[in-house]
């Protein structure tokens with residue numbers, strides 16, 4: 081259920097004040113707002129460019145894995161409220177509230193969670209904490225932005241392990257590399273840009289064995305979009321005592337990439353280290369929005385439905401054209417167009433459709449994300465001409 085600010089946040093005693101006190105505060109606040117407004121009438125600020133934020137006019141944005149149907153109305157309502165409190169640093173009451181909500185949903189204690197400004201901040205912190213202890217062992221192709229961040233600072237090296245022939249994460253090959261001298265194992269499940277989920281039994285067994293030697297990070301940014309998140313997540317391994325960190329984000333299924341909120345789940349000691357290494361304080365709007373939509377099952381189901389619909393449109397088109405693709409469980413599809421990915425990207429750009437260019441030396445593989453249905457329709461219509469099928 082969506083978080084109802086009027087009923088629960090203001091009145092349920094989350095702040096320790098009772099119903100009567102909270103009501104008095106709320107009506108007091110509105111009286112102050114009226115006085116302030118009378119003294120300082122708000123100027124009408126026109127947003128001259130309606131595309132100041134978000135994609136430019138007419139552009140089908142399918143190059144980034146955002147959820148264009150977000151943020152949820154339940155998040156927007158809280159953002160509006162948070163904006164009115166923007167003079168203040170985020171309240172510890174809100175931090176505690178969000179920690180408790182995440183803890184409850186995942187069967188962990190609030191102390192096991194670190195909250196950061198998007199999961200990217202936590203992942204960068206993790207790379208900086210563990211990178212100096214030894215190489216970060218990772219698949220050759222994964223979301224490497226944060227490991228590279230630490231590498232650029234001279235705080236990490238990345239030991240990339242080739243994918244299998246089927247472009248899956250090669251767990252036995254990764255495991256063979258891991259020793260007590262390994263700084264960190266970093267996995268991404270489902271992986272980006274392949275969209276593939278690792279077989280859960282094989283993954284969990286390998287993670288347990290590797291975690292006996294070093295810390296294992298599993299980036300689950302897209303896990304809510306997988307067919308069976310509960311069966312695939314590595315979160316249960318944490319409470320079994322394994323040295324595992326799982327990261328999650330509000331940027332994907334929650335549609336809050338521009339609002340910024342992410343988290344990790346680990347042992348309390350590790351969570352403390354990550355929180356202490358994070359470099360910023362998240363805005364009050366981020367906490368509020370996350371509280372608003374974290375349990376908004378209606379919005380989450382709607383978003384997942386749109387992703388599945390768009391993904392089917394893409395794969396049906398690829399099937400019709402006889403093009404190879406990987407069976408994605410995310411909001412993007414990695415497909416083999418048979419043409420240089422950068423040329424394909426350019427040809428789509430001429431039609432105001434934005435998709436990803438080449439990754440590493442995977443020359444003729446392209447990644448397209450599932451944006452708005454009408455934008456995916458444009459992609460599907462343009463694809464035959466662009467790949468010359």
Ligand SMILES: Cc1ncc(COP(=O)(O)O)c(C=O)c1O
Nearest residue numbers: 198199200223272301329331342
């Ligand atoms: C696999 C993966 N992890 C983490 C992130 C970081 O997202 P954010 O910092 O917005 O949570 C991304 C962003 O694209 C991603 O693809």
